[in-house]
Amino acid sequence: xxxxxxxxxxxxxxxxxxxxxxxxxxxxxxxxxxxxxxxxxxxxxxxxxxxxxxxxxxxxxxxxxxxxxxxxxxxxxxxxxxxxxxxxxxxxxxxxxxxxxxxxxxxxxxxxxxxxxxxxxxxxxxxxxxxxxxxxxxxxxxxxxxxxxxxxxxxxxxxxxxxxxxxxxxxxxxxxxxxxxxxxxxxxxxxxxxxxxxxxxxxxxxxxxxxxxxxxxxxxxxxxxxxxxxxxxxxxxxxxxxxxxxxxxxxxxxxxxxxxxxxxxxxxxxxxxxxxxxxxx
Numbered sequence: 001x002x003x004x005x006x007x008x009x010x011x012x013x014x015x016x017x018x019x020x021x022x023x024x025x026x027x028x029x030x031x032x033x034x035x036x037x038x039x040x041x042x043x044x045x046x047x048x049x050x051x052x053x054x055x056x057x058x059x060x061x062x063x064x065x066x067x068x069x070x071x072x073x074x075x076x077x078x079x080x081x082x083x084x085x086x087x088x089x090x091x092x093x094x095x096x097x098x099x100x101x102x103x104x105x106x107x108x109x110x111x112x113x114x115x116x117x118x119x120x121x122x123x124x125x126x127x128x129x130x131x132x133x134x135x136x137x138x139x140x141x142x143x144x145x146x147x148x149x150x151x152x153x154x155x156x157x158x159x160x161x162x163x164x165x166x167x168x169x170x171x172x173x174x175x176x177x178x179x180x181x182x183x184x185x186x187x188x189x190x191x192x193x194x195x196x197x198x199x200x201x202x203x204x205x206x207x208x209x210x211x212x213x214x215x216x217x218x219x220x221x222x223x224x225x226x227x228x229x230x231x232x233x234x235x236x237x238x239x240x241x242x243x244x245x246x247x248x249x250x251x252x253x254x255x256x257x258x259x260x261x262x263x264x265x266x267x268x269x270x271x272x273x274x275x276x277x278x279x280x281x
Contacts, residue, residue: 030166031056032122034129034158036069036146036174037235044142050089051096051129056231059123060166064094064159066114068149069174071134074109077102080137083111089131094118096130106152117163126234148172170230187239188212191271193262196246200278207232207260208243215266219244222259229258248279255281 033054040048051067071077083102090096092115099114111134120127134141150156150169160166188210196205207219219233232244246260258279263272 030060030160030168031058032060032158032166032168032171033126033231033234034172035126035235036148039146039174041142044140045136045138047134047141047144048131049146050131052126053122053129054126054234055122055124056171059121061161062092062094062120062122062158063161063163064115064117065096065129066099066112066155066157067096067129068110068112068152068154068156070147070149071109071111072145072147073143074139074141076104077109078136078139081139081141082135083113084133084135085113086131086133089128091128092118092120092130094120101154102134103154105154106149108149108152110149110154112154146174148174173233188241191215191264191269191273193273193275195275196260196277200280201248202255202280203248204245205248205277206243206245208241209262209264210241211237211239211264211266213239213266213269215239215264215271217262217264219260219262221246222261224257224259226259229253232260253279255279 033056035052036049037052038048038050042048053062081102083100085096085100094115094117096113096115098116099112101112103110103112111132113130113132134144148156148169150167156167156169156172157165158167189212190210191212192210194208196207198205209217209219211217215237217233217235217237218231220231221229223229230246232246233242256279258277259274260277261272261274264270
């Protein structure tokens with residue numbers, strides 16, 4: 001297991017951060033999805049999770065990356081907190097084995113990791129960037145939610161061809177964007193998709209759905225022409241009740257009628273349903 005203690009700071013990480021940040025630019029628009037998924041609170045002092053990446057419209061070259069994740073619901077990291085990359089968990093040739101760090105560096109508790117220059121072709125099928133573990137001997141981690149961080153010195157940066165900066169915050173998702181697996185709630189008996197609330201909405205609305213069994217789930221928003229607007233969920237989820245928040249704050253999303261569609265597959269069982277919603281501005 002590759003790990004760094006909270007008080008250690010990798011010089012390699014610092015070099016990667018500043019070199020790529022100033023070298024890269026936003027000349028290219030690459031459609032991709034990067035997900036924090038399968039978050040598992042093993043106990044009050046350990047959290048495991050995976051990070052995956054995939055191309056949306058076409059394969060692309062991933063030449064390097066740096067990831068920063070905020071730890072919400074925690075004021076400061078204690079000396080006992082350790083962040084680790086699980087060895088051999090990545091499907092990339094350019095593994096995230098550098099800058100593995102837990103800190104309060106930007107004034108907020110966060111974990112970071114990075115990769116050196118390399119090249120991986122990322123197709124539509126998700127690839128596992130890595131499996132990670134946050135652990136502590138005394139700090140209670142049970143209420144922590146992970147959130148992508150794109151601000152400050154430690155920030156998420158995704159690099160494509162020629163080390164161009166292709167980072168698009170709207171293409172990053174976490175299991176914290178939707179909730180489920182509440183042991184106090186009975187597991188649903190059937191698949192279902194609820195009407196979004198509120199509807200009409202501006203600027204955000206919530207979409208809820210139920211899964212009676214572990215399923216491969218895709219939940220996406222389309223305009224009335226059938227063009228994809230945003231994918232909200234594209235993960236394998238355990239059985240449970242989930243809610244997803246859709247934000248329309250981007251200026252590229254106009255007012256009007258939109259369609260959201262869920263498709264779920266669990267073994268031989270398949271489910272799909274479509275509903276309409278109205279965005280007003």
